[in-house]
Amino acid sequence: MAPxxxxxxxxxxxIFVFSSxxxxxxxxxxxxxxxxxxLYPNSTPSGGELLHVRAVGGNDTLHFLFCSQGAPxxxxxxxxxxxxxxxxxxxxxxxxxxSGSLKVEPQSSxxxxxxxxxxxxxxxxxxxxxxxxxxxxxxxxxLKDFIWTRMNLSDSTATLCGSPTRSGNxxxxxxxxxxxxxxxxxxxxxLLHSAxxxxxxxxxxxxxxxxxxxxxxxxxxxVGGAYPLSTVNVHQFIDDEYTPSIFQMSQWVSSPNNGxxxxxxxxWKPVAYRTPHATLEDxxxxxxxxxxxxxxxxxxxxxxxxxAFYSDPAAIGLNVSFGIAGEPxxxxxxxxxxxxxxxxxxxxVDSFSxxxxxxxxxxxxxxxxxxxxxxxxxxxxxxxxxxxxxxxPIN
Amino acid sequence: xxxxxxxxxxxGDENEDRGPGRQLSAICDPSHVxxxxxxxxxxCFLGFGSYFCYDNPAALQTQVIQDMNLNTAEFxxxxxxxxxxxxxxxxxxxxxxxxxxxxxxGTIIFSLFxxxxxxxxxxGAWSNHFWLMEAGRFVFGIGGESLAVxxxxxxxxxxxxxELNLVFGLQLxxxxxxxxxxxxxxxxxxxxxxxxxxxSGHTTLGISLMIAAGTCVFSLICALVLGFLDKxxxxxxxxxxxxxxxxxxxTDVKDFSLSLWLIFIICVFYYVAIFPFIGQGQxxxxxxxxxxxxxxxxxxxIVYIISAPASPILGFIVDKTGRNIGWVFAAVIATLCAxxxxxxxxxxxxxxxxxxxxxxxxxxxxxWPMVAFVVPEHQLGTAYGFMQSIQNLGLAVIAIAVGVIVDxxxxxxxxxxxxxxxxxxxxxxxxxxxxxxxxxxxxNQSAAERAKLQKETAEHAE
Numbered sequence: 001m002a003p004x005x006x007x008x009x010x011x012x013x014x015i016f017v018f019s020s021x022x023x024x025x026x027x028x029x030x031x032x033x034x035x036x037x038x039l040y041p042n043s044t045p046s047g048g049e050l051l052h053v054r055a056v057g058g059n060d061t062l063h064f065l066f067c068s069q070g071a072p073x074x075x076x077x078x079x080x081x082x083x084x085x086x087x088x089x090x091x092x093x094x095x096x097x098x099s100g101s102l103k104v105e106p107q108s109s110x111x112x113x114x115x116x117x118x119x120x121x122x123x124x125x126x127x128x129x130x131x132x133x134x135x136x137x138x139x140x141x142x143l144k145d146f147i148w149t150r151m152n153l154s155d156s157t158a159t160l161c162g163s164p165t166r167s168g169n170x171x172x173x174x175x176x177x178x179x180x181x182x183x184x185x186x187x188x189x190x191l192l193h194s195a196x197x198x199x200x201x202x203x204x205x206x207x208x209x210x211x212x213x214x215x216x217x218x219x220x221x222x223v224g225g226a227y228p229l230s231t232v233n234v235h236q237f238i239d240d241e242y243t244p245s246i247f248q249m250s251q252w253v254s255s256p257n258n259g260x261x262x263x264x265x266x267x268w269k270p271v272a273y274r275t276p277h278a279t280l281e282d283x284x285x286x287x288x289x290x291x292x293x294x295x296x297x298x299x300x301x302x303x304x305x306x307x308a309f310y311s312d313p314a315a316i317g318l319n320v321s322f323g324i325a326g327e328p329x330x331x332x333x334x335x336x337x338x339x340x341x342x343x344x345x346x347x348x349v350d351s352f353s354x355x356x357x358x359x360x361x362x363x364x365x366x367x368x369x370x371x372x373x374x375x376x377x378x379x380x381x382x383x384x385x386x387x388x389x390x391x392x393p394i395n
Numbered sequence: 396x397x398x399x400x401x402x403x404x405x406x407g408d409e410n411e412d413r414g415p416g417r418q419l420s421a422i423c424d425p426s427h428v429x430x431x432x433x434x435x436x437x438x439c440f441l442g443f444g445s446y447f448c449y450d451n452p453a454a455l456q457t458q459v460i461q462d463m464n465l466n467t468a469e470f471x472x473x474x475x476x477x478x479x480x481x482x483x484x485x486x487x488x489x490x491x492x493x494x495x496x497x498x499x500x501g502t503i504i505f506s507l508f509x510x511x512x513x514x515x516x517x518x519g520a521w522s523n524h525f526w527l528m529e530a531g532r533f534v535f536g537i538g539g540e541s542l543a544v545x546x547x548x549x550x551x552x553x554x555x556x557x558e559l560n561l562v563f564g565l566q567l568x569x570x571x572x573x574x575x576x577x578x579x580x581x582x583x584x585x586x587x588x589x590x591x592x593x594x595s596g597h598t599t600l601g602i603s604l605m606i607a608a609g610t611c612v613f614s615l616i617c618a619l620v621l622g623f624l625d626k627x628x629x630x631x632x633x634x635x636x637x638x639x640x641x642x643x644x645x646t647d648v649k650d651f652s653l654s655l656w657l658i659f660i661i662c663v664f665y666y667v668a669i670f671p672f673i674g675q676g677q678x679x680x681x682x683x684x685x686x687x688x689x690x691x692x693x694x695x696x697i698v699y700i701i702s703a704p705a706s707p708i709l710g711f712i713v714d715k716t717g718r719n720i721g722w723v724f725a726a727v728i729a730t731l732c733a734x735x736x737x738x739x740x741x742x743x744x745x746x747x748x749x750x751x752x753x754x755x756x757x758x759x760x761x762x763w764p765m766v767a768f769v770v771p772e773h774q775l776g777t778a779y780g781f782m783q784s785i786q787n788l789g790l791a792v793i794a795i796a797v798g799v800i801v802d803x804x805x806x807x808x809x810x811x812x813x814x815x816x817x818x819x820x821x822x823x824x825x826x827x828x829x830x831x832x833x834x835x836x837x838x839n840q841s842a843a844e845r846a847k848l849q850k851e852t853a854e855h856a857e
Binding site: 236238239240241242243244245246247279280281355356359360362363364366367370371374377378381 | 460464465466467678682683738739740741801802803804805806807808811812814815818819821822825826828829832833
């Protein structure tokens with residue numbers, strides 16, 4: 001009796017918990033945006049392309065601009081009107097002489113803008129397998145000098161690949177994904193994104209290393225007008241369901257006056273993967289250096305988009321180094337992939353999946369129910385016993 | 396390894412100790428306590444090698460995974476293959492020792508299996524063949540559990556009487572010492588071999604495991620010496636060879652009461668949350684708590700370190716107070732708290748692992764004697780054999796599941812899985828309490844009540 005009843009209660013409880021949790025957790029951030037994509041130039045490109053994605057929300061617009069002229073750059077502009085547009089003076093943009101060739105109209109509606117520039121790919125020889133990037137650096141790859149292919153557009157993703165020389169084998173690719181609603185990517189690290197963020201995946205595929213013990217470092221620059229991304233916070237959290245064995249999240253945020261309000265962010269998990277469809281063993285930790293002030297002028301010179309949009313940019317640079325002491329070198333798989341989210345507002349916050357909540361509720365709830373149920377049953381049984389006289393008269 | 400040492404009721408013939416014909420020096424006189432201390436030392440080291448080598452994979456987890464190119468699921472197969480032969484052998488161990496080999500030859504044969512198994516395991520690593528490593532663990536498993544049966548039989552034969560509990564306690568402590576030493580030393584051994592060989596890799600792993608096999612050779616020597624001393628004692632004292640006295644009749648299974656089945660459920664679901672967790676614990680502590688490999692191994696071994704002194708003390712307390720179900724309940728709750736701490740907080744894992752060590756010892760002291768309370772004596776062998784068999788079955792299956800879970804969903808889901816297993820054990824404890832209360836079987840009596848009841852039954856029988 002007891003086991004069958006318990007089983008039935010268990011099934012009902014699990015179904016109830018799952019259905020209630022689905023609504024609870026999937027409706028976390030239901031803010032949606034409409035996406036429209038435009039690729040410049042309309043004709044054959046001569047020196048690189050500019051991708052413009054317009055994500056329109058209820059009463060605001062987020063403009064994503066992704067450019068392969070010079071160093072690959074992603075620019076986000078957040079405006080408070082849902083009819084703001086981007087105007088590009090293409091000849092001036094190509095000339096890269098003046099700023100103001102890319103404008104967001106109306107100018108007064110701009111709330112916040114931030115840009116990430118991929119400036120350099122560094123390689124060093126890690127002879128002693130200590131992963132200290134202090135010496136033995138080979139000449140750096142300047143990403144502004146790479147030959148970039150045409151952007152490959154599909155759904156709401158754009159893929160861009162480049163190699164150091166025209167006939168070079170091996171490439172560095174970037175893939176931008178813009179989202180209209182909350183969701184989670186399919187491949188590891190399965191970052192949780194909202195409608196206010198875009199995902200950038202960077203991967204090195206087949207680029208020949210210059211030594212057998214090379215490790216790579218990627219240099220990023222964050223550019224902003226008033227408040228560029230300035231500090232990196234590392235958050236620890238207990239849930240590694242979506243990225244097994246990674247319990248940390250790094251966030252590069254811009255918060256004015258060290259306040260609690262976060263205007264814009266870049267978010268990543270400190271892990272890189274050594275194969276395209278990674279398993280747990282292919283994960284390699286990565287570290288970042290402290291953000292440092294850099295010359296805004298040289299950033300302008302290296303990226304057409306920065307030159308076009310910002311008149312007086314402030315640039316802060318950060319190095320992401322892949323691999324730590326004891327990890328296999330780059331030449332074990334000739335592949336490295338790393339993913340980051342770039343967005344405005346506060347970074348998305350992860351939560352437990354319904355399955356975990358369901359198992360815990362069932363696992364803890366059922367013994368308590370059994371205790372209570374059994375206690376009540378015993379009390380009733382005792383009462384029934386004591387209500388009888390015990391001895392029955394013979395006559 | 397299964398807690399064979401914690402359970403024992405005395406089944407044995409009365410042996411008449413006839414004195415030796417001529418005078419021997421104290422240490423050579425088999426009936427003198429000094430000689431028996433010497434025998435005790437060899438008896439304790441008999442199991443040292445197998446316990447040392449059982450947890451070799453856990454101590455070298457990162458190295459095994461990296462050198463042999465494995466994922467966690469394949470790594471946990473090394474533990475699953477140890478448990479598979481013991482699903483069947485738990486029933487056959489007593490039979491093999493009593494009827495087929497005899498205690499002396501049986502011990503030597505099982506020690507040989509342990510030794511050969513570890514050598515095959517090391518050879519598999521050296522030659523970079525993972526299937527050979529799995530085969531080695533299988534052979535190792537054939538010898539390991541049966542060797543524990545033999546060790547206990549020796550103990551009963553030589554130390555029957557008041558000293559037996561002390562001897563069991565010492566054997567258990569030696570076993571735990573072997574596990575602890577393994578956890579803390581093998582990493583160091585590997586690094587030294589890597590320096591000598593020049594690089595890490597499967598060759599280094601093979602050599603390190605071969606060095607570990609040295610402890611098994613040492614245990615084999617102890618088995619040979621014990622066999623010699625036992626034969627000599629038999630000749631001098633004219634006593635019979637030790638027997639386990641177990642009678643296994645599989646048809647008895649249909650007579651098992653509901654309480655016994657609940658005890659089985661507690662046993663299976665509790666131990667699958669302990670041993671597979673320790674088996675892959677090192678990487679968990681490195682990844683989540685940022686421990687160094689040496690620290691991770693140390694915290695992994697704390698369960699065994701605590702169990703060595705705690706088991707005799709807790710056993711004494713449980714014996715004195717009775718109320719076994721209450722103690723089992725406390726142990727299960729404590730383990731659940733420990734796993735939840737490891738899952739949902741970043742608190743120092745030393746706390747959770749120490750709690751785990753104490754609760755694991757407590758459960759062993761309280762759970763295994765309960766079997767003797769609900770099963771008539773002639774079925775005891777079958778009951779214990781069955782309990783060990785399904786425990787090994789559970790360990791084998793869950794070891795594989797643990798590996799798959801870590802690879803696909805990570806450590807939080809793994810810990811939640813362990814919590815779920817403990818919750819099932821908790822449900823069984825609650826069920827056992829009520830079944831026992833309603834049927835009046837007296838599993839939860841205090842020791843005083845039980846003694847009074849036994850006296851009354853004895854008086855009644857006269």
